[in-house]
Amino acid sequence: MKRFFAIVLLLLLMLPWPAVIQAQGQAEALRVLAALEKKYAGLKDYVVDVKVHFAIETFRAPDLLARLYYKVPDKMRIESNRVVFFPRDGGYFNPAQFKQEEYTVLPLGYVTYNKRRAVQLRLIPKKIKGATQDMVLTIDIGKLLLREMILSQAGGKVIKAEITYGTFSSFELPTVIRLLLDLPAAEPGIAEGFSGLPPDAGEPQRITGEIAISYSNYQVNTGLGDELFKKDKSQGKP
Amino acid sequence: MECVLKTFDLGKRFGKRWAARGLNLEVHRGDIFCFLGPNGAGKSTTIRMILTLLKPTTGAIRLFGEDLHKNRVAVLSRVGGIVEKPDFYLFLSAFKNLKLLGSMTRRVTRDEVMEALERVGLSARAGDKVRTFSHGMKQRLGIAQALLTKPELIILDEPTTGLDPQGMKDVRELIQRLALEEGMTIFLSSHLLSEIEQVATRMAVIHRGEMKAQGSVSELLAREAIDYALQAAPIEQAMRLMQGVPWVQVLSSDGHMIEVRLEPGHAAELNKLLVANQIEVAALYPRRTLEDFFLKVTKGAPGI
Amino acid sequence: MTLFGFEAYKTFSRWRTYISFGVLALIVVMTEIVMRVSAREIIGSMMKIFQRDFIIAGNILNAWFITTFIMNSLHFHIPFLVTLVAGDMVSSEATAGTIRFLLIRPPSRQRILNAKYLTALFYTAGLVMFFAVLCVVLGLALFGSGDLIMHRLGQFSVVFIPEAEIPLRMLLAFAAAIWSMTVVASLAFLFSAMAENSIGPIIGTMAVVICFLIFGNLPLHFFRHLKPFFFTTHMLLWQGFFDSSIRWLEIGQSAVILGLHNAGLFLIASIVYRRKDIKS
Numbered sequence: 062m063k064r065f066f067a068i069v070l071l072l073l074l075m076l077p078w079p080a081v082i083q084a085q086g087q088a089e090a091l092r093v094l095a096a097l098e099k100k101y102a103g104l105k106d107y108v109v110d111v112k113v114h115f116a117i118e119t120f121r122a123p124d125l126l127a128r129l130y131y132k133v134p135d136k137m138r139i140e141s142n143r144v145v146f147f148p149r150d151g152g153y154f155n156p157a158q159f160k161q162e163e164y165t166v167l168p169l170g171y172v173t174y175n176k177r178r179a180v181q182l183r184l185i186p187k188k189i190k191g192a193t194q195d196m197v198l199t200i201d202i203g204k205l206l207l208r209e210m211i212l213s214q215a216g217g218k219v220i221k222a223e224i225t226y227g228t229f230s231s232f233e234l235p236t237v238i239r240l241l242l243d244l245p246a247a248e249p250g251i252a253e254g255f256s257g258l259p260p261d262a263g264e265p266q267r268i269t270g271e272i273a274i275s276y277s278n279y280q281v282n283t284g285l286g287d288e289l290f291k292k293d294k295s296q297g298k299p
Numbered sequence: 300m301e302c303v304l305k306t307f308d309l310g311k312r313f314g315k316r317w318a319a320r321g322l323n324l325e326v327h328r329g330d331i332f333c334f335l336g337p338n339g340a341g342k343s344t345t346i347r348m349i350l351t352l353l354k355p356t357t358g359a360i361r362l363f364g365e366d367l368h369k370n371r372v373a374v375l376s377r378v379g380g381i382v383e384k385p386d387f388y389l390f391l392s393a394f395k396n397l398k399l400l401g402s403m404t405r406r407v408t409r410d411e412v413m414e415a416l417e418r419v420g421l422s423a424r425a426g427d428k429v430r431t432f433s434h435g436m437k438q439r440l441g442i443a444q445a446l447l448t449k450p451e452l453i454i455l456d457e458p459t460t461g462l463d464p465q466g467m468k469d470v471r472e473l474i475q476r477l478a479l480e481e482g483m484t485i486f487l488s489s490h491l492l493s494e495i496e497q498v499a500t501r502m503a504v505i506h507r508g509e510m511k512a513q514g515s516v517s518e519l520l521a522r523e524a525i526d527y528a529l530q531a532a533p534i535e536q537a538m539r540l541m542q543g544v545p546w547v548q549v550l551s552s553d554g555h556m557i558e559v560r561l562e563p564g565h566a567a568e569l570n571k572l573l574v575a576n577q578i579e580v581a582a583l584y585p586r587r588t589l590e591d592f593f594l595k596v597t598k599g600a601p602g603i
Numbered sequence: 604m605t606l607f608g609f610e611a612y613k614t615f616s617r618w619r620t621y622i623s624f625g626v627l628a629l630i631v632v633m634t635e636i637v638m639r640v641s642a643r644e645i646i647g648s649m650m651k652i653f654q655r656d657f658i659i660a661g662n663i664l665n666a667w668f669i670t671t672f673i674m675n676s677l678h679f680h681i682p683f684l685v686t687l688v689a690g691d692m693v694s695s696e697a698t699a700g701t702i703r704f705l706l707i708r709p710p711s712r713q714r715i716l717n718a719k720y721l722t723a724l725f726y727t728a729g730l731v732m733f734f735a736v737l738c739v740v741l742g743l744a745l746f747g748s749g750d751l752i753m754h755r756l757g758q759f760s761v762v763f764i765p766e767a768e769i770p771l772r773m774l775l776a777f778a779a780a781i782w783s784m785t786v787v788a789s790l791a792f793l794f795s796a797m798a799e800n801s802i803g804p805i806i807g808t809m810a811v812v813i814c815f816l817i818f819g820n821l822p823l824h825f826f827r828h829l830k831p832f833f834f835t836t837h838m839l840l841w842q843g844f845f846d847s848s849i850r851w852l853e854i855g856q857s858a859v860i861l862g863l864h865n866a867g868l869f870l871i872a873s874i875v876y877r878r879k880d881i882k883s
Contacts, residue, residue: 121847122763127660137658144661144750144763146653218656244656247758268759313880350707352881375709382707386700390617399609403708444704 090168090182093200094159100205101156104232106132106285110278111139113147117242117270122146129276133157136290148272150193150212151222154235159198163187169197174208177201206233219243229279240272301328302364303452303484304349309358310508311344318344319508322358326452326486326501331478333499333516334488337597341508342488343383346456349486350380362452376404380454385441389430393421396429397444404448415443418473434461442470446477453477454486459494471498496589504596511596519592526550526586527566529557537578544572558586606710606718607725614688614722623684624733630680631737634673638664639745652759665749666742667769671845673738677780678838682787682812684730689723690791690804693876697799697883712877720792720869727788728781735777753845762847776844779854783838786861787812789868796872799883834864 113125127141134157139147147153169181182198199209210222220242227236246268304326311319319341326332336342347353349360351371360367362374387396394412401407416422419439429437438461445453455474459467475498477483489495495502496516503513512519531537538557541547546562547569561569566583573580614620638645642664650659693716696702706712751764764772790811794804815835818826830836840857843850 119758119760122761123765125763139658139660141660143766144659144663144752146657146659146761149656149658152658214655220656244759246760247652347881352703352706354878354880371711372709375707378707380707382703384700386703388613388616388701389699391613395616399612400704400708402605402609403705403710 087166087168090166090180091161093180093202093205094161094166094182096205097156097159097200097207098161101232103282104133104156105282106130107229107232107234108280108283108285109234109276111147111153112275112277113145113152114273114275115270117268117272119246119268120146120270129153130285130289131155132285132287132290136287138290148220148240148274150214151210151220151240152238152272152274154224154238154276156207159184172199174199174201177203179208204233217245230281232281234279234281235274235276237276238274240274242268242270242272244268302326303328303330303362304332304486305361306345306349307359307361309345309348309360310356311341311348311353312356317356317508319348319505320357322505322510324503324510324513326484328451328484329478329482330501331474331485331487331498333495333502334486334505335490335492335495335502335593336488336505337490340505340597342505343456344508345505346380346382346454346486346488350378350382350454351375352382376448377451378454379445379448379450379452380456381441381445381458382454382456384460385437385444387429387437387440390428392426392428393432393440393443394425396440397447400444401447407447411447415447416440418446419443420469435463435466438462439466439470442473449481450483452484452486456488457490458487459489459491467494474498492589492593504593506597512592516589520585520589525563525566526558526560527569528582528584528586529559529569529580530555530582531557531573532579532581536576537573540573540576540578541569544569606714607721610692610718610722611725614692614726619691620688620726623687623730626684627680627730627734628737631673631734631741635669635738635741635745638669638672642746649754653754653761662747662749663752665746665751666739667749667751667764667766667773669742669746670735670738670773671751671753671776674776674780674841677734677841678783678812678816678835681730681734681780681784683809685727685784685787686791686805686808686812688726689788690795690808691801692719692723692792693795693872694798694801694804695795697881698801700883702881702883706881713873716796716873716876720789720872723788723792724785727784731777731781731784735773735780739773751845762845764845764847772844772849775849776841779841779844779858782858782861783840786834786838786864786868789865789872793868793872793875796876796879834861837861 108131109129111127111129113127115122115125125141125143125145125147127139127145127147129147130136130138130140131153135155137153137155139145164184164186167183167185169183172179172181179199179201182200184196184198186193186195193212193214195213197211197213198207200206201208206224206226208224210224212218212220212222214220220240223239223241224235225237225239226233228234244267246266302325304324306322306324309319309322309324310317322341322345324334324345334342334345344353348355349362349367351367363377365374367374387393388399391399393416397412397415398407398409401412413422413425416425419442421436421439421443424432424436429440432440438458442455442458445455458474459470462470471494474485474487478485478500487495487499499516501513501515502519504511529537534552534554534557538549538552541549541557541559546565548560550558550560552558559569566585570580570583646659646664647654650663653659696705705715748766750766751769753762753764754760787808791804791808794807795801798804798807812835815833819830819833819835820826837857837860840854840861843854843857
């Protein structure tokens with residue numbers, strides 16, 4: 062009998078436990094993403110006033126005001142009677158962007174975020190469309206809220222988005238998104254500035270800073286027409 | 300007599316070469332003073348110093364009794380001039396050129412400009428751009444600009460260069476008129492001796508930068524033995540009479556005219572002698588020209 | 604004042620004076636038309652570094668952006684056009700022979716030179732003002748107004764200048780540009796006072812400007828250390844008016860250095876000209 066239990070124990074030890082655990086984590090991750098998607102399934106569009114505040118040494122701008130229009134799945138438009146630089150990635154809330162079929166989802170584990178239990182997921186796009194090559198999401202499991210997002214982009218750019226929410230028309234939508242940037246100071250291959258000189262040894266090689274986007278006056282599900290999002294040359298993808 | 304222009308030991312050196320040296324010029328009020336010299340003698344250098352274009356290496360210049368460099372504005376506002384070629388702003392009209400240049404001395408009216416142009420026969424071309432002018436017309440325009448502000452002293456450097464015979468005659472007459480009728484003093488440089496002979500009252504000769512002679516024309520020409528042409532009747536009697544006079548040398552006779560050489564200052568005496576001996580003197584005039592004089596003094600003869 | 608009027612009248616009576624204005628108009632009109640036609644391409648290439656990360660809304664390619672863009676070439680083409688006239692200002696009188704009529708007049712050489720220098724400065728100011736008015740007026744007609752976005756090509760560096768602040772800053776920048784161009788005029792004027800023909804001063808001035816620009820931009824540390832002493836470096840003082848907060852101290856320093864250049868160059872020109880023998 063003793064021998065039998067020993068053999069069973071040995072066999073159990075020989076089972077691929079990490080794979081089992083990973084499979085369980087994968088399932089949990091997909092379940093969280095699906096729940097997140099389901100939570101916002103009723104959000105068809107929104108209009109919101111945004112204020113963009115820059116705190117970057119080399120990006121000196123006053124607070125920029127604009128109106129943001131969003132419509133599922135990925136239509137977005139910025140409108141302002143003045144010039145606005147609006148962060149393309151992480152700058153606006155799009156719950157429909159994490160479709161499971163578009164990413165390889167890897168669970169990174171559980172963390173405590175603001176004293177709440179959260180799961181960290183790594184999403185690798187199956188087909189890279191924009192600059193983002195990889196993102197790490199921190200999702201509050203209890204509230205099903207995306208709390209943090211770290212975007213790793215081509216050229217060594219890293220953008221971290223921290224999201225604070227409020228409730229508008231029964232939807233929890235961002236009131237503030239803080240983007241923490243860590244970017245190379247110059248475009249690769251272009252080494253010249255006004256002076257024609259390459260950056261001096263004293264000049265910073267990387268730019269770090271923060272962009273804080275405040276959202277107010279949400280209007281949710283007003284039935285925005287597609288014509289509003291007709292290709293605007295100035296806002297098109299690069 | 301008032302001295303309008305006086306230079307003291309005036310000299311100019313370019314490198315090691317003296318273009319003018321030790322010049323002591325004197326120009327009196329009302330003179331038509333001719334400044335003679337072959338090409339490269341230093342005439343233009345001297346005129347340029349008088350008109351402040353060149354800074355003298357030695358000496359001083361006094362105009363109207365005042366030092367030129369200390370009282371430039373006061374002195375030069377009483378002087379008009381042309382130095383060498385009359386170069387104007389080709390893209391402006393004759394009228395505008397005179398108006399602008401004149402206004403650098405004092406305010407000039409339209410009538411004054413037109414009067415100056417009229418004097419040189421260019422009033423009909425007042426509105427034409429100087430680009431369209433011939434050299435002779437530019438020369439006349441140069442004289443007009445020199446006259447424009449009605450200066451007391453006019454300095455003209457080769458004013459008839461490029462003019463046709465009629466133009467030269469006109470300029471000569473104008474110069475004489477300005478001196479005689481308007482009391483202007485004219486300082487004229489030229490190497491055209493015939494021209495100077497006809498207008499000059501006083502002159503100076505410069506050669507290789509140094510002064511060779513200065514004085515009134517008649518005085519200078521009368522200082523040396525000089526050849527005369529004599530037309531007298533009866534001619535044989537005149538010949539016999541003159542052969543016994545020590546200061547007369549009969550050179551030739553063609554039956555009508557006798558050529559004689561007189562010692563300086565005896566022309567009037569010869570005339571008197573002939574008349575006193577009942578010989579009728581139809582003509583007695585010098586055969587020696589300014590040219591002879593000029594050639595003599597510029598061939599290394601000592602200053603006169 | 605009479606002498607200045609005389610010099611100004613002469614300068615502006617010559618058709619060659621207007622070549623500069625014509626060339627400048629051609630440069631501005633061509634640039635603006637090409638920018639209008641290729642607006643998207645230009646924005647794309649200029650804002651490439653930002654378009655990956657930002658959605659850019661609003662009228663970036665506006666009159667002010669275009670004007671500052673063209674102003675960046677200010678230190679190449681305007682010096683040449685300034686030199687064409689300033690380098691000819693004194694020497695042309697010697698070439699044409701008119702100097703003989705001019706200098707035998709009662710006014711002293713210094714006064715005549717002052718009038719000529721003032722005219723050269725007046726022309727320089729006129730040229731830059733013409734450039735400014737043309738850039739802005741044509742720019743407003745073709746591109747409209749808006750906030751001004753200043754950036755360093757290829758660098759993650761942007762300065763936003765609100766539309767309301769732009770006219771005053773533009774005015775100050777052009778005043779600074781005029782001041783910087785007066786140094787080129789002074790240099791050309793000095794050469795002009797020394798020479799008896801116009802080609803020498805024009806070529807000489809451009810040679811000096813180009814050499815200093817090249818030395819100042821060579822990516823060598825030796826020249827980087829010397830760069831603060833080049834007048835061409837300070838000629839860019841106008842750019843200080845397009846920073847987020849105007850760099851008054853740096854602008855002031857550059858303005859003083861340029862002013863000292865002007866004074867020095869004019870002083871040398873005066874000494875040379877007063878002593879000069881007119882042999883032509």
